[in-house]
Amino acid sequence: MPLMLPSESPTSRSIVGVAADLFASLRGESPSLPRADSVVLVLIDGLGAIALRAHAGHARALTAGMGKKDVAHSVFPSTTAAALTSLLTGVWPGEHGLVGYRVLDRARDVLVNQLSGWEGDGIDPMSWQAAPTIFESADAEGRPAFAVGVAAYAGSGFSRATLRGAEFASAPTPSERIAAAYDLAERHPGSIVYCYLPEVDKAGHKHGVDSHAWVAALEDIDAALSQRVPPGVGVLVTADHGMVDVPAARQIVLDEGHVKDVRHIGGEPRMLHVYLEPDADADSVIGRWRQDLEGLADVAGRAEAIGAGLFGPRVSVTAAERIGDLIVVPRGNRAMYDGTATDQRSRGMVGQHGGLTPEERQVPWLRLGAFVR
Template sequence: MSLILPSESVAARSVVGVADDVFAALRGESASLPRAGSVVLAIIDGLGAISLRAHAGHARALTSGMAKKDVAHSVFPSTTAAALTSILTGVWPGQHGLVGYRVLDPARGILVNQLTGWESEGLDPATWQAAPTVFERARAEGRPTFAVGVAAYAASGFTRATLRGAEFVAAQTPAERVEVAYDLAERHPGSLIYCYLPEADKAGHRYGLDSVQWVSALEEIDAALSRRVPPGVGVLVTSDHGMVDVPVHRQVVLEAEHLDGVRHIGGEPRMLHVYVEPDADAAVVAERWRRDLEGLADVGTGQEAIASGFFGPEVTSAAASRIGDVLVVARGNGAVYDGTAADQRSRGMIGQHGGLTPEERQVPLLRFGAFAR
């Protein structure tokens, strides 16, 4: 079976449209959001709509007015590097080029980590991610822009690639970040404020979605966003992706024969980018993996995925050169590992994402303050 995108309603919203929604609301030109004097865009990393509804009792502020339609769809792959960049640029992964977690740098023939490897692996944030950010667009209109986040991320390469144009303001806890964001929005009319909340994602990866730690993180974020929104400020709350818990018995470790003709394996265990040797035939490799992983994963070539619109309606030459020759998407709550020592260390991660399940791709899209219905 080749890769097939899940069918979605033609009315389904995408996280790619969030940037345009925000700008239209600031101008009073949005068809979906009321006009707002300033906007706070709050991103709860790793919070899927299905998980949020399943834990509604621990997130009463977020779910109290949540309707069935208050969801959006993440991009493919459903991972932070791809999805958060799409939210903050308003374009698909095929345009901004961050097409996975670890991808091939074709100029050097090495895998690079698009979240944490910018400095160590020599990626230039200004050229590797060349799409204008929502903050650069806001600055061009003369609007104040701020990004409120964790201090450790202030000068990272990923921050410089995705938050260009925003003044970074560090705050320690979710409550402090939301408070700072709301204060900035109130003091700077016409401004765009980004507020990043990564606690649920971190807890989910380490402990799983039903853990005490994940529930505690959700409760802390919910309490932070329950505070009063200043008059005239519109708050849009969404996420880059959801996740699923991967039990040990659903972990698939590739055998040596699977790696025949394979040069690199990138991506992440829920969605692998497989790069074949120069003399290997990607279609042959894909067919072998498809046969061996039948029922466990869907397999297709990168060209098939591009032609089917997995990475968006337009794929630049730079983005295409980073996409695997073969793509492997784990089904259900499974994950596929390449068996190397480095890969084995990641097998302790419980909550994972990157695939095509509704749990990973459906995210909340919630409105507060001047945006509330």
């Protein structure tokens, strides 16, 4: 099937605009956030707005004042590499260039992992992701900038691509990370502080949304955010994406016939970047995939996907080169796997994201502290 785009208002709030809102709040110029002395951006990885509302009884602090409009939309693909970079740079994937989980480095003809493969795949964080981060923008304004996260992520390639310009601090638990972020914001007026909470995403991938592990992770984060916010500190809580559970019966496995004329399959199971052999007839391959996947997935060529604005209103030449010749988005809660690949470990993952469903793309946009009107 041709690509079925989500029906969203052009004025819908996007996570791309969060950075601009926070800076405007510090200047007292934001139309959506009150002025704050310092701001804390709390990112709950993998927490969709729909899942949060469905589990409101386990997240009373988070949902206490949550209204229908307290949501934002993630970017496409709705995956951490793309969405978190958009949140921390204020630009769309088509501009910062992290257009998926795994993409093709055409200069070397190899797939590179844009989340965890920077060192192993030989990607330079400074050149591969060249958009200024919110922390670099803060420094340009003379503002202190901090990132509070997990110690294991300090100095990683992805952190250097997205957190550069920030002073990094680590703490082991959500409660300790929130406390550290609030303390930094209180002690450094005018600062912007980012706090990363990955626990919900990890539990969802391994066990699924609704699992005991996922609910326990949500409850821990809710308890962490029940802490008192220091006076004058505005706190914005959001997420990079949500997720859907993919049962084994909803897996689409590609065989030798599907991958004819295909050189590389990148992306991830909820959103494939398909790169063709140089001599392949792209129109013919697109037609074949659309016929084979009728009713199961949406298929678009690169130009069609870019023209539809999937990767944002502007797509750089560099970003366009990383986008697949085909974009394949499974419908509903399906996921797609290359059955000819040697490594099949990803087929054991329960919670997944990357696609266009509301469960994946709607995220909370919640205000605490000085941001509560």
